[in-house]
Amino acid sequence: xxxxxxxxxxxxxxxxxxxxxxxxxxxxxxxxxxxxxxxxxxxxxxxxxxxxxxxxxxxxxxxxxxxxxxxxxxxxxxxxxxxxxxxxxxxxxxxxxxxxxxxxxxxxxxxxxxxxxxxxxxxxxxxxxxxxxxxxxxxxxxxxxxxxxxxxxxxxxxxxxxxxxxxxxxxxxxxxxxxxxxxxxxxxxxxxxxxxxxxxxxxxxxxxxxxxxxxxxxxxxxxxxxxxxxxxxxxxxxxxxxxxxxxxxxxxxxxxxxx
Numbered sequence: 001x002x003x004x005x006x007x008x009x010x011x012x013x014x015x016x017x018x019x020x021x022x023x024x025x026x027x028x029x030x031x032x033x034x035x036x037x038x039x040x041x042x043x044x045x046x047x048x049x050x051x052x053x054x055x056x057x058x059x060x061x062x063x064x065x066x067x068x069x070x071x072x073x074x075x076x077x078x079x080x081x082x083x084x085x086x087x088x089x090x091x092x093x094x095x096x097x098x099x100x101x102x103x104x105x106x107x108x109x110x111x112x113x114x115x116x117x118x119x120x121x122x123x124x125x126x127x128x129x130x131x132x133x134x135x136x137x138x139x140x141x142x143x144x145x146x147x148x149x150x151x152x153x154x155x156x157x158x159x160x161x162x163x164x165x166x167x168x169x170x171x172x173x174x175x176x177x178x179x180x181x182x183x184x185x186x187x188x189x190x191x192x193x194x195x196x197x198x199x200x201x202x203x204x205x206x207x208x209x210x211x212x213x214x215x216x217x218x219x220x221x222x223x224x225x226x227x228x229x230x231x232x233x234x235x236x237x238x239x240x241x242x243x244x245x246x247x248x249x250x251x252x253x254x255x256x257x258x259x
């Protein structure tokens with residue numbers, strides 16, 4: 001491939017702005033990391049927000065230049081998103097048969113066989129965290145041999161020091177719209193949870209060790225989000241971690257400095 005790969009990451013809209021939350025922090029960080037590691041052009045689209053903009057799904061798939069994407073990733077956050085994700089992937093497969101279609105999230109982590117099977121619209125199911133897996137998908141597409149019928153992961157990041165700071169400009173498309181459709185801005189500051197609660201989806205990610213971002217990086221995530229979107233008292237900051245502040249020293253330092 002003589003150009004940078006084009007990547008589209010899709011948030012289905014059943015969470016995020018539809019639920020009053022805004023930010024797609026999982027996908028913002030995923031896109032930031034993938035862009036840094038591969039040089040790919042990565043676009044994010046929140047289908048809940050796109051409904052407010054009046055954009056059709058085929059228009060999103062075509063991209064700004066009408067040429068489509070080499071990799072299309074679908075966030076299947078929970079099983080509530082499974083059927084919607086499958087239907088959207090079917091449309092994407094019909095319109096762009098050569099693209100590599102990827103599913104990631106809790107449902108694909110728990111049941112990758114729901115996505116990788118003969119005749120599936122998806123090519124890849126990602127189990128667990130997505131950064132290293134997405135890089136592998138993009139590099140395969142860039143090399144002219146996109147992955148097919150593949151399950152990737154778990155490929156967790158053992159140290160979150162390796163993560164870049166989120167590039168919130170990836171959400172420029174929604175900057176003015178955000179205050180009209182949401183009341184909560186969402187961030188993630190740590191990963192993992194060692195408690196094996198039967199009711200919780202987190203256990204399907206396999207990697208259970210609690211790993212925080214360095215305190216300064218965590219503070220910068222909040223500061224940067226505030227600076228970019230101009231959060232006011234009308235907003236609530238929602239920390240979506242599976243287990244916020246498990247280590248007392250980290251929690252106290254973060255909260256003291258945040259205050």
